[in-house]
Amino acid sequence: MRSNRLNVQFRYYERNFVRPLQTSYGSWAKREGIVVRLRDEANRFGWGEIAPLPWFGTETLEQAIAFLRSLDGEISPAQLWQIPDTLPCCQFALESAFKSLANDREPTPFTLPPDRLAALLPAGERVLSSWQNPWTAGHRTFKWKIGVFTSELEWGWFAQLLGNLPPEGRLRLDANGALTEAACRGWLERCDGAGDRVEFLEQPLAQVAPMQAIAPHFRTPIALDESVTQFKHLQAAVQGGWRGLFVLKPSIAGFPSRLQATIQTRGLDCVFSSVFESFVGQGAALRLAEVGARPGGARALGFGVGSWLDPLPPRWLAGLWNRRS
Numbered sequence: 001m002r003s004n005r006l007n008v009q010f011r012y013y014e015r016n017f018v019r020p021l022q023t024s025y026g027s028w029a030k031r032e033g034i035v036v037r038l039r040d041e042a043n044r045f046g047w048g049e050i051a052p053l054p055w056f057g058t059e060t061l062e063q064a065i066a067f068l069r070s071l072d073g074e075i076s077p078a079q080l081w082q083i084p085d086t087l088p089c090c091q092f093a094l095e096s097a098f099k100s101l102a103n104d105r106e107p108t109p110f111t112l113p114p115d116r117l118a119a120l121l122p123a124g125e126r127v128l129s130s131w132q133n134p135w136t137a138g139h140r141t142f143k144w145k146i147g148v149f150t151s152e153l154e155w156g157w158f159a160q161l162l163g164n165l166p167p168e169g170r171l172r173l174d175a176n177g178a179l180t181e182a183a184c185r186g187w188l189e190r191c192d193g194a195g196d197r198v199e200f201l202e203q204p205l206a207q208v209a210p211m212q213a214i215a216p217h218f219r220t221p222i223a224l225d226e227s228v229t230q231f232k233h234l235q236a237a238v239q240g241g242w243r244g245l246f247v248l249k250p251s252i253a254g255f256p257s258r259l260q261a262t263i264q265t266r267g268l269d270c271v272f273s274s275v276f277e278s279f280v281g282q283g284a285a286l287r288l289a290e291v292g293a294r295p296g297g298a299r300a301l302g303f304g305v306g307s308w309l310d311p312l313p314p315r316w317l318a319g320l321w322n323r324r325s
């Protein structure tokens, strides 16, 4: 190996959803991703994960694989920092792997205390019978996908849900950009009417400008998600004076160091969130959440998605390396 070069290996994986995730984009049945392993000249290893979300504007799995193949088994640190913004998941995976060389320890599965995690609930009426198990497990923040059925139907279920959920339970509503402006106002009126039970309404509309116009008229904050997935869009929203929340999904947000710098210099009010990555990517995402947490109380983490995917077998990571790919 030439000086300062890192050996790069990668493995494809796939994982089925226990039940497909329904959002306003449609139905999602299988998470596919890639685990990357770097080895430096001191024979230390570092791991990272590429978990693309092309419908959020990231590279596709195929584009990530094409990039990794183009490296031909080696990358230098200088080359790593030159990964283009069109490959945000590759930026995230390779910087995480590079930083984790210092630990030289294979990532292992971990669990977080339920009271720190927002539990993801299914869309539609099923929400009414789906919050009880996570509640019993200790979750107090719940995220419900809306904009999947008509507003009238969803408003009915929302009222029932508020009636059933004990008062300490708080809700996040995620429309994935699917609402009309009228429906967005309708939701915000109902959220405001629910006192402090709705933490925020997430990405109700596709565009930032109308959300920015509507937000000041309501007490319930709006959180941007799709609108700030790409780093340049996050910068644009911050510079445009967005005063609400930011849902950040580190796995698809590019270089973690760059994201961290923006969070800290701008003092952003962030909610860190999953893209159904494995514990490899999740560990790196949570390291960012730790340093990105604002003094005086971080919001619940949007990583309460564990029960949505088939469990990983024991020694899953080692097993990936035992097979050829």
Ligand SMILES: O=C(O)CCC(=O)c1ccccc1C(=O)O
Pocket (backbone or CB within 6 Å): 053, 118, 120, 143, 174, 176, 225, 272, 273, 274, 275, 276, 301, 302, 303, 304, 305
């Ligand atoms: O943010 C969370 O709490 C759970 C994660 C989540 O909802 C999500 C997961 C994958 C892709 C998109 C989204 C989303 O927030 O829209």
Ligand SMILES: [Mg+2]
Pocket (backbone or CB within 6 Å): 174, 176, 202, 203, 225, 226, 247
């Ligand atoms: Mg969202």
